[in-house]
Amino acid sequence: MTDYGHELVFGTFLTPSAEDPERVVALAQLTEQVGFDFATVQDHPYQARFLDTWTLLSVIAARTTTLRVTANVLNLPLRPPAVLAKSVASLDLLTGGRVELGLGAGGFADAIAAYGGRRLTPAQSVDALEEAIRVIRAVWAPSGSIKLDGEYYPIRGAHAGPAPAHDVGIWLGAYKKRMLALTGRAADGWLPSSPYAGPEKLPEMNAVIDAAAEEAGRDPRAVRRLYNITPDFTADQLVELTLEHGMSGYVVMGDDPEVVRRFAAEVLPAVTASVDAERARRAAGSPPPDRTTARGATTAPAAGNPAHRVAPTGLGITPTRDDGVRLSDVQMWNEADRPTGPAPDPDRTYTAAERASGQHLIDVHDHLRSELATVRDLIEQVAEGLTAPGAARSAINAMTMRQNNWTLGTYCESYCRVVTTHHTLEDTALFPRLRRADAGLVPVVDRLAEEHLVIHEVLERVDRALVGLVTDEKDIDQVRAEVDLLSDTLLSHLAYEERELVEPLSRLKIL
Template sequence: MPDYGHDLMFSVNLMPAADQPDAVVALVQRAERDGLDLVTFQDHPYQPAFLDTWTLLSYVAAATSGIRIAGNVHPLPLRPPAMLAQAAASLDILSGGRFELALGTGGYQDAIASMGAPRLTPGQAVDALEEAIAIIRAAWDVDAPGPITHEGRHHRVVGAPRGPRPAHDIAVWLGAYKPRMLRVTGRLADGWLPSLPHLRDPAELAAGNAVIDEAAAEAGRDPRAVRRLLNLAEPLPPERLAEIALTYGVSVFTLIVRDPRELRRWAAETAPATRELVAAAREGKTAPTPTPPEARASRAAAPLTAVPLAAVPTPDDGVRLSRTRVWDESTRPTGPAPDPGRRYTPAEQAAGQHLVDVHDHLRAELAQLRDLVAQVAAGTLDAATARSHISEMTMRQNNWTLGAYCESYCRLVTMHHTAEDAMLFPRLRRAEPALTPVIDRLEEEHQEIHKLLDRVDRALVAFVTDPAALDGLRAAVDLLTDSLLSHLSYEERELVEPLARHGM
């Protein structure tokens, strides 16, 4: 779909960790100081490791003065729409018109039901969302005559007063993927908010745009009234973001961030570079193109900016937790030795460092996953009292804590590997054919790691139903640890320098 012409916004999505509240607020304030437009928080009330998102939004609104705030996204079944409308309007008033409302039907029905909400089928959840949007907009429309009355299949409001009036026209963004939700977005919403971990490739944005645009036109709306947003699980280079903006109309990019350094790079480097590319393309009516290799080589030869490669691959420490071996590490091919006299520009340095940064994030996530398993094993998540009914309920909650995290992590690894297989590796093959054996091996290892992720999922399911299966879960996580850490080190050893040299 062509560019919709919206100004670009850059945002971060922060984990509302209950054990690090000061760090969460500090990241929000850092985002504001660094000039980002929006900060968002995932909203999982059934996750005891998280702060309540509405409480957190109110707190950070008071701790900031200019940055916009939003949930990402609020599961509608857990909040009555009339109350949600009043809470949203109140927060918008208190923040000076800085709140936007992002809604979803709720992706974890078991967890939602555990909090007392009705269990809905996917179709019922969409029906309930449509009803809720009507109620919310009616509550904000204080100039309409009479109170609010809505007699629906899922929501009932009888004679409720309207108001308060929000400080600005709060945008309603929907997290949507299936055709029916996309049509609801086109008819009723102000924005579409998907995530790349759920969309397998940015090209799927085109199909979603087509459904939204058609539904908007049928409802008598201008498709440009629906802003297109995108959640990213890992940074993309400015050239890729500009391409997504101009080709698929995305104007709000939100990056999941936990590290202040990553936030700073996103705000100080990626955001302005992307804005510059998009502005230049809009002015010239052409899409941005990658810098030609000869231009990169010319910049690399500049004595004032080119220096030795600073990105250092993480070595494999050789520690193995499992006796099982997924592959023979001695058969791994190697690429050509780098030129020891080669120098690299700042942009090339960043390209080489990016892979290490992404892998460091995966390593940190893996360490946290192992820590969660250790806590369950130690009984600090109440596993020791699983035999009584109350303890059984607690144990299910603890299993949910572990399961939700594992699902998120496994999806992150899979998305990262998919991006490499689909976009990065083909470019490397073309740029440097001598790397083909290495890339072939990395792709093979990706497939094996995905099997290990499936094994962790199966072990987790077994543990949820039988706490005695904890040993199997630990064994699966140990094998994943051995294989993933070995793979990440191998990939960095072979690709950090080529990525820098080719400016990818």
Template structure:
């Protein structure tokens, strides 16, 4: 588990089709308006449907004032590195330092050959990429002249300049072991895409990069880890409510600090949800996991606080403040009891899942199961919901509880109030307790995310889960005591 400590950044991977150029520009402007940090486009010069990447990036930069732009990633076989260095530095000057350089060794070699470029073997293409990085950096240097004599590229006294407005990062896209070693040796960032490197493969890839960086005398922290992500695929393959904890887990556990959402034409609503709901929540969770205070943009600004024993109104419900409803003087029939039994059945499922959660956390705390083994065990659990971390399993449980309470709040409770006014104080109290339990669930969620970067944080997870247990079990018992009878008697469903 590694957190390289980089500042979190969020951005978009925008469509490059000429037919929807207006929509691409609209999405780029929206990216900036929503407070995200970067916008990128793919670079496939042989694709007749696509606009030229540098032309499109320049237009996006001109239409925005704060957004960083970069190719995701530049097609090196069709972009001579000496010219690419000038293009990136020039646009960086014009934008006041808003350009980074994504760089790739090339793919789709038949199409590249069709554009007149030489076809390289996989090994030669990686050699060419490493040479290109040296050429680009030489032309960004403050030397009077640049010389380089490589197998693929040469500089023979070229004059560096113009100087970029800021140190431009070179972010390399690649997934094979040799490419990962190259990233570790020479790159400023690693830029994979989730469909090609799904979350479970990040740890091994990071290990290769870190080993190569260390072998080259570099600090692995010198390599920023970026990630192109797609809604509907891991790590965004579950409900939107799970996205933030899953991305925070990647930040704290796998060192990913920049998340780039692939957005299609017409994807404004999805982009807005990512920017307004997900990104601020990820920032809060990561801040809490790093030991800082959560920001104001999240749902729980104090979520990173240590949970110590009882909290007024949370840990121990005051029974004296819980109102009681009318007592049924006539015994319920079997059919009437069945209505109330359904509520008990739902509650029993929540109780069972809660005990499974407590047992899992207890094993990790006792040292009889490490977090990796716990994750493997979670893969077999029904409520895993296609997630792949301890944190998101627990978050899934929390979401089920929240969904149950929401259904009661918006459907059941209004009908009970209307059917029997004597139940209004009870229903009001139950609804208020739902809000308190939501806060407790938030504490569990945050403690779990923090544990990713602090393995000794399992103690805080245990405290949070016990707080949930005490609060929830008492609430469920109170709800059954007060509502099983009325549900059968009033037949509100």
């Protein structure tokens, strides 16, 4: 288990297509608008259909205000390191410190040679990259004369400067052992791509970096671990990669604006909340969270899946079960009278495309569950004087669970935003479509809609308690009581909704 403790950062991986330059810039602007930390651009100077990456990064930086930019990764054989260092420092100064430097040893030897670059063997490419890093760091010094002997990039009598506005990170795209060892010795970050280095390969590759760092007298934690990921990675996967494999920067590959929006709305906050909560728990030496040991907890009568609603084996995904734990004495509904839908066909199998709809419902709910854990943590911070009541209320009001009006379902609010730009029409259509597609679901959908209104009421109770806390700090117990009630209602509802809708959503193909 390895967590290097770096702050989580998120970015996008953009294609510098010359066919529609404004669209590329617009995707970078969207990256900033929805809350990502940086935009990255691949670099293949010999590709006739691509814009020049460094020119594009400069325009992106000029048309954004907080977004950090980097190449992913620059092709070193076609980027002389001394001039590159000055370019990076210049853009960093002009943007107030918003530039990082992704570097690669250079693939596609024939294409590089066709553009006038030196043809190197793989081993020579690694040696040249190591020399280049020394040159770049020397040029970034505030002043002085540079003299560096080397086979590939000798520097004699050059003047250092200007220094960049901040300590620019040098992130290497590395896969083979010699490149990984160089990353450990000399780089600030490691930036592999999941299609070439799957999650199962990361522990072994991390070990090479760590060993090389220690041999060079460096702390392995000095090397940030970033990861280019395909859009199918889930929040749970990224949490595990962070806490177990030390990754802390995630760059979403692809050029689909809806993927960017979905990750920003669902994946980023869920990953951040879960990682922050687990890091805090580990720092405090607390045991893993267990609702059965919560203050005043009781176990409700079993409200689990009725026998005829057990998910069929062929579904391949498992709805989250209600654990029956209740923290509050208040009951907002009678769970025993919840209707159930038609029994699924136990022998049916489901395609991956069909399973995606049901799995997405679970993923959205997992995000809401993680937000609930954050709410509980915020309240305890208020109780301990670490966070002001007003700040806690503001944070809760910004969460997905607070902004959702609960009249159309968490699934529809999120999923429809992803699958269509006409999400308002889809939001209003999901439940009616479920009713039309399977008459046996009508009582279930009606009950879910009723429970959405109840949850909205409970959220209002939490908000009123927080307002009261601003004027009377003794009311913290009332806030805790309302959050306990929120936990009971929300977790019970989410489990019920998954129990009844995961299989129909996978079967009915209504979206």
